[in-house]
Amino acid sequence: xxxxxxxxxxxxxxxxxxxxxxxxxxxxxxxxxxxxxxxxxxxxxxxxxxxxxxxxxxxxxxxxxxxxxxxxxxxxxxxxxxxxxxxxxxxxxxxxxxxxxxxxxxxxxxxxxxxxxxxxxxxxxxxxxxxxxxxxxxxxxxxxxxxxxxxxxxxxxxxxxxxxxxxxxxxxxxxxxxxxxxxxxxxxxxxxxxxxxxxxxxxxxxxxxxxxxxxxxxxxxxxxxxxxxxxxxxxxxxxxxxxxxxxxxxxxxxxxxxxxxxxxxxxxxxxxxxxxxxxxxxxxxxxxxxxxxxxxxxxxxxxxxxxxxxxxxxxxxxxxxxxxxxxxxxxxxxxxxxxxxxxxxxxxxxxxxxxxxxxxxxxxxxxxxxxxxxxxxxxxxxxxxxxxxxxxxxxxxxxxxxxxxxxxxxxxxxxxxxxxxxxxxxxxxxxxxxxxxxxxxxxxxxxxxxxxxxxxxxxxxxxxxxxxxxxxxxxxxxxxxxxxxxxxxxxxxxxxxxxxxxxxxxxxxxxxxxxxxxx
Amino acid sequence: xxxxxxxxxxxxxxxxxxxxxxxxxxxxxxxxxxxxxxxxxxxxxxxxxxxxxxxxxxxxxxxxxxxxxxxxxxxxxxxxxxxxxxxxxxxxxxxxxxxxxxxxxxxxxxxxxxxxxxxxxxxxxxxxxxxxxxxxxxxxxxxxxxxxxxxxxxxxxxxxxxxxxxxxxxxxxxxxxxxxxxxxxxxxxxxxxxxxxxxxxxxxxxxxxxxxxxxxxxxxx
Numbered sequence: 086x087x088x089x090x091x092x093x094x095x096x097x098x099x100x101x102x103x104x105x106x107x108x109x110x111x112x113x114x115x116x117x118x119x120x121x122x123x124x125x126x127x128x129x130x131x132x133x134x135x136x137x138x139x140x141x142x143x144x145x146x147x148x149x150x151x152x153x154x155x156x157x158x159x160x161x162x163x164x165x166x167x168x169x170x171x172x173x174x175x176x177x178x179x180x181x182x183x184x185x186x187x188x189x190x191x192x193x194x195x196x197x198x199x200x201x202x203x204x205x206x207x208x209x210x211x212x213x214x215x216x217x218x219x220x221x222x223x224x225x226x227x228x229x230x231x232x233x234x235x236x237x238x239x240x241x242x243x244x245x246x247x248x249x250x251x252x253x254x255x256x257x258x259x260x261x262x263x264x265x266x267x268x269x270x271x272x273x274x275x276x277x278x279x280x281x282x283x284x285x286x287x288x289x290x291x292x293x294x295x296x297x298x299x300x301x302x303x304x305x306x307x308x309x310x311x312x313x314x315x316x317x318x319x320x321x322x323x324x325x326x327x328x329x330x331x332x333x334x335x336x337x338x339x340x341x342x343x344x345x346x347x348x349x350x351x352x353x354x355x356x357x358x359x360x361x362x363x364x365x366x367x368x369x370x371x372x373x374x375x376x377x378x379x380x381x382x383x384x385x386x387x388x389x390x391x392x393x394x395x396x397x398x399x400x401x402x403x404x405x406x407x408x409x410x411x412x413x414x415x416x417x418x419x420x421x422x423x424x425x426x427x428x429x430x431x432x433x434x435x436x437x438x439x440x441x442x443x444x445x446x447x448x449x450x451x452x453x454x455x456x457x458x459x460x461x462x463x464x465x466x467x468x469x470x471x472x473x474x475x476x477x478x479x480x481x482x483x484x485x486x487x488x489x490x491x492x493x494x495x496x497x498x499x500x501x502x503x504x505x506x507x508x509x510x511x512x513x514x515x516x517x518x519x520x521x522x523x524x525x526x527x528x529x530x531x532x533x534x535x536x537x538x539x540x541x542x543x544x545x546x547x548x549x550x551x552x553x554x555x556x557x558x559x560x561x562x563x564x565x566x567x568x569x570x571x572x573x574x575x576x577x578x579x580x581x582x583x584x585x586x587x588x589x590x591x592x593x594x595x596x597x598x599x600x601x602x603x604x
Numbered sequence: 605x606x607x608x609x610x611x612x613x614x615x616x617x618x619x620x621x622x623x624x625x626x627x628x629x630x631x632x633x634x635x636x637x638x639x640x641x642x643x644x645x646x647x648x649x650x651x652x653x654x655x656x657x658x659x660x661x662x663x664x665x666x667x668x669x670x671x672x673x674x675x676x677x678x679x680x681x682x683x684x685x686x687x688x689x690x691x692x693x694x695x696x697x698x699x700x701x702x703x704x705x706x707x708x709x710x711x712x713x714x715x716x717x718x719x720x721x722x723x724x725x726x727x728x729x730x731x732x733x734x735x736x737x738x739x740x741x742x743x744x745x746x747x748x749x750x751x752x753x754x755x756x757x758x759x760x761x762x763x764x765x766x767x768x769x770x771x772x773x774x775x776x777x778x779x780x781x782x783x784x785x786x787x788x789x790x791x792x793x794x795x796x797x798x799x800x801x802x803x804x805x806x807x808x809x810x811x812x813x814x815x816x817x818x819x820x821x822x823x824x825x
Contacts, residue, residue, distance in 0.1 A: 126792050248757050307757055309706050309731055459620040460667050484665060491667040584706040584730045594674045597667045 087139075087169040091117065092176050102169050108134060108141075109164035112177075113238070119177050120408075122241030122401050124249075125165035127151070129241060129401045132164040139173035142166075151404050153469050153481035178436065186270050189215060189229035189552070196220040196227045197277055202284045203227070205274070206558035207267070208351055209290035209298065210234060211243055211375050212399055212408060213523060214266060215555045218274055221284060224563045227277065229555065230270055233408070235262040236297075241396045242375045243293040247307055250297060259297050264329045271330055286330075286338045289558045291349030291376065292316055295340045305346075312346035313580050341561060341568070344575055347391045347582075352378045353574065354557025357567060359519045359550055362387060362574070367514040369504075371539075372521040372553070373398050373440075377497045381504045387574065388508040390581040392500040397493040398440040398524040405437050405472075405480045412436035414474070415527040417445040422453045423473050435478050441527035443490060446472060446482055448532035451599055458600045460487045491597050498537050498596035502604060503586050505540075508579075512604050518542055521553040537602045606637065606645060614650050620671035622678070629679055639683040643691070643722075647683070651676050651720045654810060669810055673716030680720045693724050695820035696746040698737055700728035702764035707754035707787075714750060714786065714806075717813030723820065734767035741781050747823050748816055750784045751802070759789040759800060769801040782819050786812050 089100040089111055102111035109132050112119050120131040130151035137160070144157065145166045152161055161178065201222035208215040217229035236259045239249040250256040274283070288298065295318035296303035302318065305311040318340050320326060326338045341350035352372060355361075361368045365384040372378045377394040380387060400406030400413070407413050411431035418426045427442070429435045438446060450456035455463055455470060462470065462484060469481040505512060520528060520539065530547055533539040539547065561567055583589045595603060609632045616625035629642055654672060684691055697718055699711055707730070715725050726744050728736060737749045749768060753759035760766075765785055772778050785802040797805035804819060806812035 128792075244755055248755070251757075308704055312706075457619075459671060460665060461619075488665045488667050495667070582706070591674070594670050597670055 088172045089169065090172065090174040092174075093117065102173075104168065104170070106168070107165050108162075108167045108169065108173070108175070111169075112164060117177070119164060120237075121165065122237060122245075122396065124240060124245065127163060127165055129396070130163060130404055131401060131407070133161050133178035134164045134167070134175045135178060136160045136162060136167075137174040137176065139175075140170035141173065142168040142170065150483075150485055153404050153483055155471070155479040155481055156404070159479070186216075186230040186232045186266075186273070189231045190217075190226065192228045192277075193225065196223055196225055199279060199282070201278075201282065203278050203282050204285040204287070204562040205271075205283065206555055206562055207286065207288045207290075208354070208552070208554040208558060209263070209288050209294045210351065210523075210554075211246070211291065211294060212237070212241070214263075215552060216267070216270055217555055217559060218277065219559045219562050221563060226559060229552070230273075232266055232270075233410070235266055241399065241401050242393070243291065243306075244393075246297065247293055247303060250303055256297065256300065256303070260300055263298060264326075268330050271332065275331075280331075281333050281335055283332065283336045285562055286332070286336055287341055287558050287562055288339070289341045289350040289354040289554050289561075291351055292318065292343040292346050293349075295343060295349065299340060309584075313582060314346055315575075316343065316346055318343060341558065342571065344389075344571070344578065345580055347376075348378065348389055348578075348580065351554035351557075352380060352389070353571065354555075354561065355519075355521055355553035356380060356387075356557070356574070357560050358553050358556035359521075361519070362577075366516040367510050368517050368519070369501075369515050369540075370519045370521060370553075371497070371501065371525075373497065373524040374522045375399055375401075377500070377522075379497075379501060379504055381508050381510060383508050383510045385577070386508070387578045388504055388581060389578055390500050390504055390583055392496045392583055394493045394497050397443075397489045398522075400437065400439045400443070402489050403438070403443060403486045404469075404483045405486065406443060407437035407439060409439045409523045409527075413439035414442040414480075415439050416529060417442055417449065417472075417474075419445075419449040419453070422449075422455075425449065425473050427474050427478075435474070435480070437480065439527075440524040441529070443482075443486075444536065444538060445529055445532050447487065447490060447599060448529070448535050450482075451536060456487065456599070458598045460484075460491045460597070460599060491599065494536070494538050494599075495593050495596040498602055499589060499592040500583050501540060502592055502596065502602065503583060503589060504581065505604060507581055507586070512540055512542065515540075515542060515546060518547045519550040519553065520547060521550050525549055526551050534601060536599045537596060540602050540604070605635070606641065609637065610646055610649070613646050614653065617650050617654070617672050617675055620668055620675065622671070622675045625675050625679065629683070633686075638688075639686040640688070640691075643680055643683045643687075643720075647676055647679055647720050648722070651717060651813070666808070669808070673720075673810070676720040677716035691722060694722050694817065695748070695824070696724040696726065696744050697748045697750050697816055697820075698726050698728060698740045698744065698746045699750045700732035700737060700752070701730045701787075702751050702753045702758045702761065703731060703733055703767075704761060704763065705753050705755060705758035706730050707752070711752050714752070714812045714816075717810055718816060721813055721817055723813075723817060734763060734771055737768050738771045738775070738777070738781070742777075747780065747820055748782050748784055750786070750812065750816060753785065753787040753789060756789040756792070759785070759787065759796060765800040765802055782823065784812065784816055784819065
């Protein structure tokens with residue numbers, strides 16, 4: 086049996102692999118953390134490895150599609166496509182750091198004491214978990230953390246996770262992964278406050294995440310009939326949860342109920358924290374993500390829709406893409422067409438582009454006429470364009486990357502346009518547009534508007550609003566009576582399922598063009 | 605003159621410049637070219653050219669297919685309305701996404717291509733029960749049911765293609781009505797179409813136009 090010699094995180098590991106196993110299967114079996122979001126089908130392009138030595142199967146058509154020429158020249162392959170023909174020496178390009186929580190906001194020591202009551206707010210996202218320790222007495226945040234959703238290995242998007250959950254073993258495993266992640270951070274919290282002072286743990290999230298957490302009704306979400314209906318995601322076995330998380334019986338654990346199958350309580354929490362419905366002025370909230378949600382408040386009624394944006398906004402399926410995290414290029418300025426300045430998250434060398442970096446790249450290529458508004462490269466024979474970042478950063482964008490992005494953008498763009506059409510609200514009536522989601526935080530607004538990702542509103546009306554769901558969850562911890570107003574919100578809400586909106590298709594095609602959104 | 609129009613139109617479609625394409629067509633009509641010639645000598649060959657280039661080009665861009673097929677179907681609709689006599693329709697297809705599947709967009713390319721190839725399309729929409737597919741095929745005297753599924757579980761579902769097959773079998777309609785499937789899961793697994801008991805599958809919207817047209821021609825022999 087071939088041996089894989091793997092250098093990762095400063096260590097060298099030796100794994101065995103059968104000739105019938107792909108390298109990805111061998112790595113996953115050995116529980117090596119590697120980014121992968123499509124269960125080895127070859128669509129996400131995230132499981133990049135670099136071969137240093139050894140004989141392997143030939144480059145597949147999928148790899149030619151997903152890797153740039155410079156990546157191929159460097160020996161980069163997709164682990165799911167590679168079968169060993171001898172012992173191999175390799176490194177992993179995108180390690181998935183699911184093991185550790187990272188600081189989201191710093192510790193506020195003034196809020197720590199033995200007497201105050203505390204609570205935990207958790208925003209359980211498909212891609213990331215955001216969790217904060219909340220001082221209930223003083224109604225302020227002590228500290229917040231984030232971590233990649235460890236369920237990622239079952240697929241990047243909700244549908245892949247739900248499909249995997251058709252096996253009970255997988256569903257149980259997905260619950261355990263979340264509980265283990267929470268337990269880790271509770272050990273940290275236990276050093277800050279006495280756990281007996283922890284009164285509540287509230288979870289907001291999309292309906293699928295909550296249903297998987299509650300281990301009920303999740304398979305109903307595979308049936309569209311339930312998308313517009315309320316679905317019970319209540320945690321019933323609270324004491325089992327307390328034990329699993331290492332908490333005392335004083336901590337109440339609950340999920341905040343979603344509005345409907347495709348409108349989770351993360352969006353509801355976002356409505357609270359942004360104050361979207363606080364008076365009669367019109368406001369719009371867009372939460373970009375694997376699924377993008379949008380809510381339009383017309384002064385008396387709330388219009389909500391959700392579209393599968395595709396995971397492109399999270400860097401998934403893009404040859405040079407990666408999720409927001411260490412090593413991701415998140416912003417690019419183009420003072421000249423041959424020399425771009427970039428900003429990268431953390432201190433590591435740039436590894437790829439996250440969604441907002443991709444938006445900047447596309448806008449720059451359009452403005453320098455290297456890319457046409459229909460998504461075609463101006464140089465017709467070109468299959469990819471190398472990005473002029475620096476001598477040491479070899480990143481290129483392929484025409485397929487543009488294609489995938491165009492489709493994601495068109496789906497959200499068309500939904501935004503239709504939301505305005507159906508509600509009858511004129512664009513000019515919007516007082517504030519809140520752009521939420523991890524993808525939104527680093528967006529260059531004028532670039533996003535130039536390629537039609539955001540509506541053409543004056544820049545001062547647009548707020549990049551971070552952690553909307555986590556902040557909303559904290560508000561709900563302090564004012565649980567707000568939960569009572571959920572039914573009130575429900576009564577004011579019209580859910581728009583774009584699959585049933587006439588002319589959505591035409592509108593989608595209009596929004597494929599990389600140009601400002603047309604109303 | 606027609607050659608010049610063909611070249612100019614092909615270029616406009618390649619650039620997915622709808623305004624330009626429509627202007628070329630409108631000018632051609634003003635210069636006396638019949639709507640029939642525009643559809644059969646300009647639009648259909650352009651579509652077939654695109655089918656050819658896509659089957660040869662691995663890197664084909666889906667966003668541009670959407671745009672091009674929208675142009676083709678818009679021009680065809682406009683011209684067919686001006687036909688002297690109603691056009692000879694090659695056949696009729698019932699189109700929809702399978703039960704439980706809400707993805708409307710894959711169908712759009714198929715529909716645009718088929719209509720520009722003079723095949724009548726009855727688009728039932730999304731999340732269509734198996735019974736409705738068969739009923740519609742009987743009502744419209746269609747020879748093909750085309751089922752689009754964008755998710756593995758809806759492609760494999762017992763309420764989807766498998767159910768349509770069962771109904772066709774029970775009603776003894778298998779010689780008269782064929783099933784074509786398409787959508788992402790069939791690309792992941794090229795044998796999936798057999799597992800769900802379809803007669804044929806197509807890799808993308810534009811090849812679907814070709815596959816369906818060939819199937820109809822075959823049945824009419």
